[in-house]
Amino acid sequence: MAAGAASFGWPGHPSAAPAPDDPAPQMLPLRLTVNGRGHDLRLDSRTTLLDALREHIGLTGTKKGCDHGQCGACTVLVEGRRINSCLTLAAMHEGDAVTTVEGLAKGEALHPIQAAFIAHDGFQCGYCTPGQICSAVGMLAEARAGWPSHVTADIAGTAALSDAEIRERMSGNLCRCSAYPNIVAAIRDAAGSDL
Amino acid sequence: MKAFTYERPDSVAAAASLAAERPNARLIAGGxxxxxxxxxxxxxxxxxxDVNRLPLDQVADTPEGGLRVGALVRxxxxxxxxxxxxxxGVLAKALLAGAxxxxxxxxxxxxxxxxxxxxxxxxxxxxPCNKRAPGSGCAAIGGYNRIMAVLGASESCIATNPSDMNVALRALDATVETADAGGGARTIPIAAFHRLPGDTPEIETALRPGEIITAVSLPKPVPGIHLYRKVxxxxxxxxxxxxxxxxxxxGDGGRPSAARLAFGGLAHKPWRDETAERILVETGSADAAADRVLAGARGxxxxxxxIPLARRTLRAVMDEAAHA
Amino acid sequence: MEMNQPIGQTPLDGRPDGLVGRPVDRIDGRLKVTGLAPYAYETQALRNPAYGFIVEARIARGGIRSIDTAAARLAPGVIHVMTHENVPAQGERREQVWPQLQGTEIRFFGQPVAFVVAETFEQARAAAALVAVQYDAQPPKASLKDALGEAYKPKPAQTDPDSQAGDFEGAFGAAPVQLDVTYTTPPQVHAQMEPHATIAAWDGDKVVLQTANQMLNRGQKSLAGLLGLPPENVRLVSRYIGGGFGSKLQVQPEGVLAVLAAKAIGRPVKVAMTRQQEFHCASHRTGTIQRVRLGADRDGRLSALAHESWSDATPGDQFFETSANVTRSLYAAPHRLTRHRIANLNVPVTSAMRAPGEAVGQLAFECAMDELAEQLGIDPIELRVRNEPAEDPEKKVPFTVRQLVPCMREGARLFGWDKRGDAGSRREGRFMLGMGMSAAARLNPLMPSAARVRLGPDGYLTVRMAMTDIGTGTYTILAQIAGEMMGLPVERIRVEIGDTAYPMAAGSGGSFGAGSAGSALYVACDNLRQALLKAGDLRPDDAVFADGAVRAGNRTVTLAELAGRDGMEAAGEIKPGSLKERYSHYSFGAHFAEVAVDADTGEVRLRRMLGVFTGGRILNAKTARSQAIGGMIFGVGAALMEDGVLDPRYGSFVNRDLAEYHVPAHADVPEIEAVFLPERDDKANPLKSKGLGELGICGAGAALANAVYNATCVRVRDYPLTLDKLLPGLEEREGRVQRRS
Known part of the structure; x- marks a missing residue:
């Protein structure tokens, strides 16, 4: 490469300077409903649902592992469906019911998935855990609704929730401590209980 | 992330108008x-x-016996x-193999x-990347290009289309339906929807500025064994x-009497070669079909x-079909 | 206590029903499953922090010609932009803590060149993109293979880079059976789920870091040195840590930058690295090139062995991957040679990652042993048994306890090793099946640690030490140790760790955490027991601490009573002593793996895996198993997918995110089990335990690689074993089969 390497975008190139037509950051008034509670916020339109939860509402149970939908640590339930909260804007969820890991227990009583994670040691460092747990809750609802997965032999039929099914359906949640076998055991165990 | 103005129009027409009027606008759905x-x-x-609340989230039967899938169907x-x-099945399997x-x-x-x-x-x-910064060059050529294209690439760009769904839609001969700000609508066959990079790799589809996808139509079901093999x-x-x-x-003796084959991971668009399909049916040989598909392949x-992997995967798929 | 003598009978020995060893649920479990455990970036106590964002160099070698921060400074919400032109003064590099924004020289891609501080995260990130840096770029040197000619012997770290015994070259040349193979391992990244993060807040000339750090006292000392402050002015707090695997052994650039910026603006600053920044801005494990030579007789007895390893280091550093260290202690052979060489490249900082040395060293050496076994037609276990040494072959001292052979034998039995079959002989539909094994060995060090315990008048015991729990289960095993020593249930133990305000502790790293910190706590509890007995005038010889009370003679007194109105405190510490040199300290194990290789595509998938380990006294059967399994799965990643690809043209990682740097996902991990054989290591520490955090990874990947060979007859010596590397071998073999038929 020749001296004085060119740059091809941001940052660090004079062309990265703001263009005249760049809009100023937009502040949006916004009401988010999280774990049954309403929060009136004024947020930069760029704020992701994840950052709104963590930095503005103070619910830090939902984790930022990669911020690009590549690890699953930020998984929350929106209208009962599991999604990556890092890849969606808070503004897109006005009026939606958001459930985070903090909203799963009923008072002192842990959600069966939470209890099973403790019993089966389904975590080590705990950082992916809220995402794993929310994902498991959403995943079990999908399975109950009869959704097939990549490993379902007959996608037109219904699949029993085997370990292989759990593994495939939970693959969007990375665990670097690699508590995977224990997570699967916990989900298998809790899947049988009344959720 | 640069600042942007967030808009949430309440109709497809309003969205199309905004998309047409505002310079450098993008629609966001899943995000x-x-x-x-x-x-x-x-x-x-x-x-x-933000088009998430537009009424484009329905899957409906078409009069022709096919399916019309709203643009916002998850x-x-x-x-x-x-x-x-x-x-x-090929579409369901492709979707389930993705992400x-x-x-x-x-x-x-x-x-x-x-x-x-x-x-x-x-x-x-x-x-450098000609797709992101046109004219800057292609770092993938001469670089680490393990995930790049072996078919239909150009001196400007050897990127691949990463979608699984698109590969299945190509096999199904789906049609993309669009609307624009002027109230116009058109349909684009999937074969013409994704482009090869040529010397304008930044232009990836046949969509015109401001044009909005409203649905994808599937023709009536194609009989046969539906497979999607993702390596x-x-x-x-x-x-x-x-x-x-x-x-x-x-057909008789288990030989393929009709076949549709589309490949992912090989090119800037889902790759389908109808001639190869005919060869497959005529000869019954996956290798002969692969010869045709990969004739112009370059690593x-x-x-x-x-290149060998695509051949071997096709062989495996045909073997699976034969034993299904 | 200093470890100069083997440990005799202890209060932990007589109680088979004791707390220690039991599969107690993690005491921090409830906080973690409810999302209430605050990790560094989430600490809410600090008011109104500003948000930092790192600007990284976009070249790997050269200089900053100019840096224009005007646009960034004017951007909405921006409070401060720090560059080499206005950064506060810092001292020299301390250990692996590097001063930041020093001068204009760029040594590696991703080196921080500016730090933007703004009111919100969104503003800081956007403004970071506006810092305009002009570079004078030079072609980087970023290929280890191309730099072998200039590789040199690094300065000794804990050990000498070289060792030799006898006449390796002569013996190897004369050996009737020879193997000379070269393996390569790629750069690997820790990919801990919690990115590096710090909130720094100053109060006068004192600074507190809420940070993600495995070894707080080391970090405190290094950072204080860098800042020119006495260590007591620097406090590191890491109550909960989202994984480390070595990447948080030192204060990484984000911590230093947050401290400097917080000083500059007089307000707390919080920052986390983005996942992309993790690849360049934080440290990684170097790639290695390893040559293994084995000379043996026809019965498989080794006469000569050599293990040489080349790795790379960032400019100005001599950190080396001690790949061959474990080889010095593993197998007998009279003539031996190990050698480490490094080349300085324009690559990001290389540093320790889970089992530095062993993890990649055994990927090479344990495959070489498999190759030799294949060449000789001897079972791989039998080959290892025939080379079992009576003592450490290079240190010439006995092992504390070495149960490698029992691990292999028990593993073979449990796994069904007798069904392995010849290479290439097992098929199931499209899949070629194979089994492989590997030995596992990991150094078991002891580090100085101290602890303080306080028994309150309420009968609760509080444990304090600057120890950390990175997911290893430290909170829980400390509660178990204290509970059993004091006769209290874990519910009555409060474990307060993760703060340099507490007594110095080893921290989490090098598999020394549980043994070192746990031993310090053991000693503190032992001291407290003595003090309580004295206070109660109880006879120590038949005193039993149980059920919250002490029974001695015919008296029973509750701990709360003994503690009195003011409570009672005790301290304890542990230090390595002469046993360190008088014995060879290792944990051992054996891995067994069964893989299925898709005969069409070459995709390798693990079918099942077993590890049989010895770790001295197991402190918690549940968390120990989790540690072992976690390590094994790390090894699965190393064998099959983990590949940090450096583009030598740019000196940057090409696949710098978790979509393209693959770590195992749920679907990659089928049935995995870990089993521990009974063991007590009375020369390791008073707990008689050994480290387990890294043993699981040691050799694990080699077991998979050997299984892949057994399945396919294709030997890939370039990790990871991705399908593109297997396909040529599969095609060649198919060609041979076709020609034969």
């Missing part, structure tokens, strides 16, 4: 790829048009749809069609190195393996 790129300032829209819902599972449960819950049909490449150098703004480096949650979507009808070093 699973767009926000990913915006965080890295690879995409820098100044207006973001990948998960499409894969779980009873008719898709029964009659468009993760969370991403499929958010990603939409139109968004998946418009998914951008995973080329490492496209994703790294410190590197990847980890067992799940990974992009394809090579994938094959196949619909194979079997760039670290992706050379895709």
């Amino acid at each position: 699973t790829n767009l926000l990913d790129l915006m965080k890295l300032q690879i995409e820098t829209p100044t207006t973001l048009i 990948n998960a819902d499409l894969a779980a749809h009873p008719r898709v599972r029964k009659e468009y 993760s449960g969370q991403l499929r819950n958010k990603a939409t049909t139109a968004g998946n069609l418009l998914q951008r490449t995973r080329c490492y150098y496209f994703y790294d703004t410190s590197k 990847r480096d980890r067992a799940s949650y990974a992009f394809a190195t090579v994938s094959v979507a196949a619909i194979v009808a079997k 760039y070093g670290s992706n050379d393996f895709k």
